[in-house]
Amino acid sequence: xxxxxxxxxxxxxxxxxxxxxxxxxYEPVVTADTGHDAxxxxxxxxxxxxxxxxxxxxxxxxxxxxxxxxxxxVFADEIKPVxxxxxxxxxxxxxxxxxxxGRVTRNTxxxxxxxxxxxxxxxxxxxxxxxxxxxxxxEPLVNRVNDREGAAPREVFVLRPAxxxxxxxxxxxxxxxxxxxxxxxxxxxxQPPEPLV
Numbered sequence: 001x002x003x004x005x006x007x008x009x010x011x012x013x014x015x016x017x018x019x020x021x022x023x024x025x026y027e028p029v030v031t032a033d034t035g036h037d038a039x040x041x042x043x044x045x046x047x048x049x050x051x052x053x054x055x056x057x058x059x060x061x062x063x064x065x066x067x068x069x070x071x072x073x074v075f076a077d078e079i080k081p082v083x084x085x086x087x088x089x090x091x092x093x094x095x096x097x098x099x100x101x102g103r104v105t106r107n108t109x110x111x112x113x114x115x116x117x118x119x120x121x122x123x124x125x126x127x128x129x130x131x132x133x134x135x136x137x138x139e140p141l142v143n144r145v146n147d148r149e150g151a152a153p154r155e156v157f158v159l160r161p162a163x164x165x166x167x168x169x170x171x172x173x174x175x176x177x178x179x180x181x182x183x184x185x186x187x188x189x190x191q192p193p194e195p196l197v
Contacts, residue, residue, distance in 0.1 A: 006068060009047040010134045011075060018043065018062070020051070021134045028134035032059035040065075042195045046073030046156060070197040071142070072155045072175065075132050076187045078162040083186075086159075086168045090118040093166075105170070105179070113179040115145050117169040121160065128160040128167050138169065145171050155180040159187065 007020035010028065018031040018040050031040070031053070040062050043049065051065040085105055093101035099120040107113045121127045130136035138156060145154065153175040159168040172180035176191070184191060 005051065005053075007049055007051050008134075008137075008139060009043045009045055009049060009073075011045045011073070011132050019134060020049075021137055021139065023048075023139060026137050026139065029053070029060065032057065032061050035061040038062045038065045039196065043067075044070070044072055044192055044194060045075070046071040047196075067196050069151065070153050070175070070194060072153075072191070073138070074155065074157045074184070074187075074189045075128075076157070076189055077128065077160045079159045079168075079187050080162050081186075082161045082164060082168070086116060086118060086170075087164075089116060090164070090166045093118060093120075107179065112173065113177065114170055114172045115141075116171075117141060119167045119169070121165050121167050125160070128158065131158050131167065131169070141169060142171065145173070149173055155183075157183050157187075157189075 006023045007029070008023060010019040010021055017033045020029045020031070022029055047067050048069040048071060049065045049067050052063040053060040054063050089101045089103055093099065100118060102115065102117040104112050105114040105116050119127055127136070131138060142154070142156060155172040155175050157170045157172070159170070170183065172183065174180065
């Protein structure tokens with residue numbers, strides 16, 4: 001399947017359908033809700049997959065697929081509390097008059113365990129929603145980490161604080177590592193079952 005296009009699995013818009021990000025065009029693709037020849041129900045947001053889509057109908061179906069990298073995307077709204085490094089990074093952006101900022105994160109042993117970005121949220125909540133539905137792809141941020149750290153499964157957290165006007169994106173370098181697990185525990189985002197990996 002090496003010749004099949006690669007897609008990033010995004011949050012599903014409704015039951016039965018699959019939302020994929022075409023990694024060449026950065027355009028979201030929404031599949032039909034039935035008629036797939038592959039186990040699409042077992043895919044998780046964030047998975048990088050090679051897929052063969054059948055475009056013979058108005059809504060494509062998945063003929064075959066394989067999981068290339070089981071990265072996980074996590075979306076959590078109205079989070080509390082906001083961790084200190086995220087608030088500090090946002091305050092730095094505001095002082096500089098910027099709408100985004102980023103920095104590496106470190107564990108208590110001063111080892112890099114992730115990368116954090118903050119983005120201004122608009123009054124309608126559009127920034128968070130754009131990241132969730134793929135209109136504003138997370139792909140460039142993930143690619144930047146992969147270019148520096150080597151390609152590996154990761155956990156990407158998109159978090160919108162309850163009482164702040166910014167969105168946090170945190171890329172945990174190690175899937176299932178302590179940093180990712182701490183974020184999951186703090187924001188009540190248990191790791192999903194992954195029958196395909």
